[in-house]
Amino acid sequence: MEMEKQETYDIMAVCLLAGKIMLQSGAETYRVEDTMMRIASSFGAYQSHPYVTPTGILFSVEGNEPTKTKLIRIVERTTDLEKVAQVNGISRRISAGEFTIEEAYKELKKIGESGSPYSVWIHVLAAAVSSGCFLIMFQGEWRDFFPAFITGGLGFLSLMYFHQLVPIKFFSEFSASLLIGLQALFFVTTGIGGELDKIIIGSVMPLVPGLLITNAVRDLMAGHLISGLAKGADAFLTAFAIGAGIAVIFSFF
Structure with missing residues (x-):
């Protein structure tokens, strides 16, 4: 059971990171929520509930064991549609079964830490x-x-x-x-x-x-x-x- 709970938390971490990058990069609210739910569903968490505002993201997943709802704050917001497209690409590859949870998190981490390609x-x-x-x-x-x-x-x-x-x-x-x-x-x-x-x-x-x-x-x-x-x-x-x-x-x- 503990392993299942830990896996749920890992899924939540991936979804929150994806949502954070997209929201900070200027994505629409509905797109952020849809991407988070698709990622969670691809990893087996079919009952996920994201709630996105311009300044924060709430996310919870229903399962056999009760899970904590996680919240992250969004302070800086800019326009970087390249990152939005990259996260969408990662989401599609997750849906196609090309990434494990750990691999998806690493790829999203790279996108989040990358700066603007233009000076x-x-x-x-x-x-x-x-x-x-x-x-x-x-x-x-x-x-x-x-x-x-x-x-x-x-x-x-x-x-x-x-x-x-x-x-x-x-x-x-x-x-x-x-x-x-x-x-x-x-x-x-x-x-x-x-x-x-x-x-x-x-x-x-x-x-x-x-x-x-x-x-x-x-x-x-x-x-x-x-x-x-x-x-x-x-x-x-x-x-x-x-x-x-x-x-x-x-x-x-």
Whole structure:
């Protein structure tokens, strides 16, 4: 019996690790719960009950012996869809019987401990290019592509810096948008840029929580009301921080 209980705890550890990686990487709530249940079922735990919110995961498994419900906290959340896809791949291989519990845990541990495959400067370059492209998409002038490129790249770099300095999302997003507004104003007043509004709109787009809004709506549609409302509130605060930073610039200049 003791061995069966220990095996149940091992299954719970694998499921919780998979759910933690996915939730920290920006996966939807329903996807996290579905993956955890599929993994548990593949290892023989057919009665599993995951409960996922943006800040924590509760998980229990029914069996012959009573088991403890386990809880893990989720503090850091980012967007890394590569890790979500990797965990989904591990889940499919578990369902196909390719992994034991120990092997699955080791593979998930590797995924969780791996960093981003792209450096900080690649992220900044991608933000800069996308800012210029968003400006053109919003019918801006080509002469403003370079100002938007510089403003968007420096704004995204400042977002990462301020987040490391003070790990409060609202502060880092407000400060980054404030800096974007100042840079855009500088380009326009010096004559390098032409349309202030288009430069600002293009530059703040890499900061907009698009995935968070999409996941919030998807969770609400799937019936996960708490997660959907929580993610929606998070997205609202992010949008408010961005708008407040830009509003300060327009108020004084």
